[in-house]
Amino acid sequence: MADLSKDIGGSVSAMRRRVGDALAVLFLAATMTGLVVLMVLLVDIVVQAWGWLSPGFLANYPSRFPEQAGIKSAIFGSLWMISLTGLIAIPVGVGAAIYLEEYARTGWLLRVIQVNIANLAGVPSVLYGILGLALFVRFLLLGRSLIAGALTMALLILPVVIISAQEAIRAVPSGVREGALALGATRWEVVRDHLLPMSATGILTGVILALSRAIGETAPLLMIGALSFVAFIPEGIMDSFTVLPIQIFNWASRPQPEFKHLAAAGIVVLMVVLLIMNAAAITLRNRLDKRRQQV
Amino acid sequence: MLSLTIHPAPRLAGLFLLVVAVSLAGCRSATESGSSDTLSGAVQIDGSSTVFPITEAVAEEFMKVHPRVRVTVGVSGTGGGFAKFFRGETDVNDASRTIKDSEIELASSTGIDYIELPVAFDGLAIVVNPANDWASCLTATELEAIWKPGSTVKSWAEVREGFPDRPIKLYGPGTDSGTYDYFTEAIGGESGASRSDFTASEDDNVLVQGIAGDAAALGFFGYAYYDNNRDRLKLLAVDGESGQGCVSPNLETISTGTYAPLSRPLFVYVRADRLDDPVLSTFVDFYIENAGVLSEEVGYVALPEEVYMAVADRVSNSVTGTVFKYAEPGASVLEILVGDSQ
Known part of the structure; x- marks a missing residue:
């Protein structure tokens, strides 16, 4: 054996090492590409937004005067919409996941449902907008309201919520289920007392990813008719609304250069909202994790 | 294992209720700051992105005077806006061209009458x-x-x-x-x-x-x-x-x-049957009164003063239908409007 490696060794292993090194450099370059683009983007946006991000920008309504324009109605619109979307999508999504994992009998029907859910996750968001326009805005006569927008967004993120919740529930060791059932717990008690607590962190991760996607979506809301100029805060679910990405889009398409800076400032606000949402989710997840480990 | 008693679902719901509550609390203060103006209601506008800056400026100024009226402006394009207008979803449509034959057919089939108002030049x-x-x-x-x-x-x-x-x-x-x-x-x-x-x-x-x-x-x-x-x-x-x-x-x-x-002239089309709503009629009057100044402010060219007066007459007499669609090329806006009323 020693001879063998010596014979072939020399040149081949040097060659292999070189290939390995070259690939390592390539992989590093691949990693850096994404990072560099992201950094350039961030720096560019922050530089453009500099000086335009003021308390007034957060507290004012949109205006045709760039120095008076603010993003208040869009921030509240986005918060409303994301809250409603969460309230609709989380119970339905997690409920569906529990059913599919714990109650549904395996068979062709379940397989059909699963394939459909997986496919729905890949449907372009603008199609959900068309569906929302036909179903919620026109058929259910909800108009161009917050609830119509939130229902559309909930449909959009449901597949992601269901799939991630299913995976989280599936990751709970089957011994837990079997043990609890053997001790006389009902199926619901198993779900309530074991599966949900143990999979909560995984479900939460999926939910927050889905909601983060929803808060940045523009296309479906443009379809159902979220508006470009809204200078009031929605007070109920039937009110008209605008959201951050639409306000940004609106400013970016203005001829005056000042509005470019406003658009950049809006992007920074959107990113901060996203970061806060993610940070809240991570904190919540860590606390849940810790509490579970203490028990 | 059996002693696990954390119920994450109510917690999550609680978090989102909290967010909703915060946004509810935030808007209460906004409504209280309204003035003594009693006019309240909504005006829904959609349509051309070319006309949008003018309508937006009018909406912004109007809401300073009448803070309880909620004016919303969308940009679906002239054609997309007309589709919504004749579905009865909007009160006013911004248009960077005159109404098309297909849209006139839509109007007669839905029975929605419109008043055509030139508001500025582009x-x-x-x-x-x-x-x-x-x-x-x-x-x-x-x-x-x-x-x-x-x-x-x-x-x-x-x-x-x-x-x-x-x-x-x-x-x-x-x-x-x-x-x-x-x-x-x-x-x-x-x-x-x-x-x-x-x-x-x-x-x-x-x-x-x-x-x-x-x-x-x-x-x-x-x-x-x-x-x-x-x-x-x-x-x-x-x-x-x-x-x-x-x-x-x-x-x-x-x-x-x-x-x-x-x-070319730019237009807004107003739903005639809703003009008995004081909110919409006040808004339309306000639009005509301020369109000249505001359109120049956002980069368009104001119509002559007499034209805005003729337009105001058109609204107060509820003259529906289009005249600009069939106007002679080269005729001035005033000639077109006055010619129609004679």
């Missing part, structure tokens, strides 16, 4: 790169030769003898925009018909950037966009061949109609 600017030192004026025929469907003009030399043999790069608004419809109709005679090998963008800034960065470029878009990018573009005069020679677009030539055929 001029189309024909622009080139500042480095272009050969062209300063193009005739309507030359523009048609360049832009007509199937045009094979590839070089400036083919446009006019004496121009350099440099490849001509064309820029124009996207085919969904009212601006494109208007240009093709004014230049080629048929709305929506043009060559297809030009750089098209719904975002006029893309066009400004493209032309500013390309010495052999030629493009067109709304005068407001030229006005805001004067230092980066060179404006061409247009010879409409009506005997007036080369006319350069500016506030005066656009408002008098001498910058022909590339100046």
Whole structure:
């Protein structure tokens, strides 16, 4: 054996090492590409937004005067919409996941449902907008309201919520289920007392990813008719609304250069909202994790 | 394991209820700051992105005076806006062109009557790169030769003898925009018909950037966009061949109609049957009263004062239907309005 490696060794292993090194450099370059683009983007946006991000920008309504324009109605619109979307999508999504994992009998029907859910996750968001326009805005006569927008967004993120919740529930060791059932717990008690607590962190991760996607979506809301100029805060679910990405889009398409800076400032606000949402989710997840480990 | 008693679902729900509660609390203070003005209600507007800046400015000023009225403005384009308008989803439609036959049919089938109000002038600017030192004026025929469907003009030399043999790069608004419809109709005679090998963008800034960065470029878009990018573009005069020679677009030539055929009126269409709602009628009156000042402020050209008075009469007499669609080309806006009432 020693001879063998010596014979072939020399040149081949040097060659292999070189290939390995070259690939390592390539992989590093691949990693850096994404990072560099992201950094350039961030720096560019922050530089453009500099000086335009003021308390007034957060507290004012949109205006045709760039120095008076603010993003208040869009921030509240986005918060409303994301809250409603969460309230609709989380119970339905997690409920569906529990059913599919714990109650549904395996068979062709379940397989059909699963394939459909997986496919729905890949449907372009603008199609959900068309569906929302036909179903919620026109058929259910909800108009161009917050609830119509939130229902559309909930449909959009449901597949992601269901799939991630299913995976989280599936990751709970089957011994837990079997043990609890053997001790006389009902199926619901198993779900309530074991599966949900143990999979909560995984479900939460999926939910927050889905909601983060929803808060940045523009296309479906443009379809159902979220508006470009809204200078009031929605007070109920039937009110008209605008959201951050639409306000940004609106400013970016203005001829005056000042509005470019406003658009950049809006992007920074959107990113901060996203970061806060993610940070809240991570904190919540860590606390849940810790509490579970203490028990 | 059995002693696990954490119930995450109610916690999650609690978190989101909290978010909702926070946003509810936030808006309460906003409503209390209203003035003594008692007018309250909503005005829903959608339509052309060209007219949007004017309507937005009017909405902004209106809500300063009547804080309890909620005016919302969308941008679905003139055609998309009309579709919503005749579904009864909006009260007012912004339009950068007159109503089409198909939309008039829609109106009669839905029974929604409309009042047509010109609110300002818009001029189309024909622009080139500042480095272009050969062209300063193009005739309507030359523009048609360049832009007509199937045009094979590839070089400036083919446009006019004496121009350099440099490849001509064309820029124009996207085919969904009212601006494109208007240009093709004014230049080629048929709305929506043009060559297809030009750089098209719904975002006029893309066009400004493209032309500013390309010495052999030629493009067109709304005068407001030229006005805001004067230092980066060179404006061409247009010879409409009506005997007036080369006319350069500016506030005066656009408002008098001498910058022909590339100046046009902009409209709003108002639902006639909802005008007995004081909210909408107050808004429309406010619009007509302020359209002149506000349209200039956002880069358009105001109509003459008499026109706004004629428009106000039109509203108070509830004159429905379109007159501008069937107007003689070259007639002034006032002539069209007054001619109709006689």
